[in-house]
Amino acid sequence: MAGLGWRLMRGRGAKQFSLVLCGLSAVVIVLVGKTNPALFDRARALLSDSTEPVLSELRGPLVAAENWVADAGGIFRLYRENAELKQENEALRKWQNVALSLQTKMQRYEQLLNAVPDVELPSVTARVIGEASRPFIKTMILNAGAAEQVKKGQAVIDSRGLLGRIYVTGANTSWVILLSDLNSRVPVVIEPSHRRAILTGDNTPAPGIELDVGDGPVHPGDRVVTTGDGGLLPPDLPVGTVVAEGRTLKVALFARPGSSDVVRIMAYGLPTPPPAAEPVPPATAVEQPKVPQDTVAAGIAQRPPPPAMPLQSQSPDVPRFDGQSEEEQDR
Amino acid sequence: MRAAEDFLESLHHRTRFLASLIPALTAALLVLISNMPVSFTGELLPSPALALAGVYFWVLVRADLMPPPVVLLIGLLEDLLSGGPPGLWAAGYLAAYWLTAKQRETLAGLNGAGALVGFTGAMLLAAATAYGLSAAVYLRLAPLPPLLLESVSTVALYPVVAFCMAWIMRKTVGPETGDDA
Numbered sequence: 001m002a003g004l005g006w007r008l009m010r011g012r013g014a015k016q017f018s019l020v021l022c023g024l025s026a027v028v029i030v031l032v033g034k035t036n037p038a039l040f041d042r043a044r045a046l047l048s049d050s051t052e053p054v055l056s057e058l059r060g061p062l063v064a065a066e067n068w069v070a071d072a073g074g075i076f077r078l079y080r081e082n083a084e085l086k087q088e089n090e091a092l093r094k095w096q097n098v099a100l101s102l103q104t105k106m107q108r109y110e111q112l113l114n115a116v117p118d119v120e121l122p123s124v125t126a127r128v129i130g131e132a133s134r135p136f137i138k139t140m141i142l143n144a145g146a147a148e149q150v151k152k153g154q155a156v157i158d159s160r161g162l163l164g165r166i167y168v169t170g171a172n173t174s175w176v177i178l179l180s181d182l183n184s185r186v187p188v189v190i191e192p193s194h195r196r197a198i199l200t201g202d203n204t205p206a207p208g209i210e211l212d213v214g215d216g217p218v219h220p221g222d223r224v225v226t227t228g229d230g231g232l233l234p235p236d237l238p239v240g241t242v243v244a245e246g247r248t249l250k251v252a253l254f255a256r257p258g259s260s261d262v263v264r265i266m267a268y269g270l271p272t273p274p275p276a277a278e279p280v281p282p283a284t285a286v287e288q289p290k291v292p293q294d295t296v297a298a299g300i301a302q303r304p305p306p307p308a309m310p311l312q313s314q315s316p317d318v319p320r321f322d323g324q325s326e327e328e329q330d331r
Numbered sequence: 332m333r334a335a336e337d338f339l340e341s342l343h344h345r346t347r348f349l350a351s352l353i354p355a356l357t358a359a360l361l362v363l364i365s366n367m368p369v370s371f372t373g374e375l376l377p378s379p380a381l382a383l384a385g386v387y388f389w390v391l392v393r394a395d396l397m398p399p400p401v402v403l404l405i406g407l408l409e410d411l412l413s414g415g416p417p418g419l420w421a422a423g424y425l426a427a428y429w430l431t432a433k434q435r436e437t438l439a440g441l442n443g444a445g446a447l448v449g450f451t452g453a454m455l456l457a458a459a460t461a462y463g464l465s466a467a468v469y470l471r472l473a474p475l476p477p478l479l480l481e482s483v484s485t486v487a488l489y490p491v492v493a494f495c496m497a498w499i500m501r502k503t504v505g506p507e508t509g510d511d512a
């Protein structure tokens with residue numbers, strides 16, 4: 001009897017010891033995660049790479065079930081939604097005419113001024129295979145990674161606007177920190193006042209804004225776009241509109257992470273400055289050029305074509321944005 | 332004859348070993364499901380911590396197959412896959428494990444609304460631990476409503492998870508016997 005009791009005591013003691021040890025390990029992991037986040041980012045990338053097939057397989061039936069539930073609820077709102085959509089469509093048609101005439105005018109001005117046209121940014125189209133909307137983090141997992149030349153810091157957009165930016169890349173997957181995440185800070189500019197601000201995520205659907213540079217007035221309804229400051233995010237990406245919540249100003253985001261099934265990762269970086277010209281020694285300055293002048297002139301006239309965009313998605317499995325309508329891009 | 336008996340016995344041991352992995356595997360599957368890009372509430376509620384419901388259920392019915400190191404790994408998987416700070420939910424899950432294991436006999440005897448109240452206690456302790464640890468280490472208070480909403484959605488889905496886990500238990504590992512403990 002005493003032996004049995006001792007064995008039970010020992011068993012319970014071992015379990016308690018194991019629990020204490022595991023609890024301490026968890027605390028140590030939290031501390032290491034704070035001091036060396038890169039260590040866990042690598043683990044995270046490996047984990048998402050290895051679970052990508054399971055996530056992709058599980059996603060299909062769950063998305064179908066979600067759509068079914070959403071459709072079932074939507075039946076009761078069809079009439080009202082139809083009326084609202086008709087109104088919205090009418091208003092948008094007016095705006096379309098305005099936009100088309102402005103586009104023509106802009107093209108004419110650009111031709112007159114011989115302006116350098118905006119370069120279309122290369123991008124990778126990726127599918128959302130995971131999403132976490134948790135109290136401590138708002139993230140997405142995409143099925144494109146280093147193999148598609150996705151890099152940390154790149155902007156991720158859906159058909160409506162900026163969603164967030166890449167913060168971890170694995171071989172075939174990457175992680176997006178959403179604008180609404182507590183750790184997200186993005187430089188933006190508010191139009192039409194051109195007031196600069198920092199968009200600060202606070203885990204609510206509408207992030208806050210910390211006004212930074214300039215003194216123009218900011219009103220609810222003003223448009224918020226990226227600035228491109230720091231060279232990480234491309235400028236002029238639509239972010240949202242300013243809304244007032246009590247006395248604080250917040251931003252109602254254009255992008256909808258929950259309904260974004262397919263997203264674009266924008267490759268952007270400040271152009272690298274050309275290498276500094278080497279000083280020409282005085283002795284060679286009088287030398288005859290080794291290349292005939294007419295060849296040099298021809299070389300200038302026939303500038304080589306720009307290099308191929310390295311970030312276009314090569315995978316046939318990955319759906320493309322180009323040529324798709326907005327309805328097709330949305331789930 | 333002897334060889335056949337040995338083979339059957341080794342097969343039985345292997346099957347038993349594989350069956351003993353089922354609680355951990357189902358909890359890991361729940362982590363994956365929690366992090367899928369779907370929302371059945373139109374994003375009204377955040378993703379539920381389904382894996383905690385799984386861990387709670389298995390600790391009640393088969394604590395021998397859900398020891399603390401497995402709970403730690405499940406919590407860590409949740410942290411890594413949800414993209415959150417590593418270790419927060421791992422600590423939260425262990426706190427819930429501590430409460431459940433300590434009050435196991437009482438909690439296992441609860442039915443209906445009582446079982447929900449029992450799980451709510453474990454969920455709140457896990458959430459409070461993760462929140463407190465996050466505040467202490469990151470020196471910043473995360474907004475409370477999303478955490479409370481996550482707790483609500485997890486508690487609401489506990490009966491579904493418990494029903495599925497109970498079915499899996501009946502078909503595979505079976506209830507705990509004196510030999511298992």
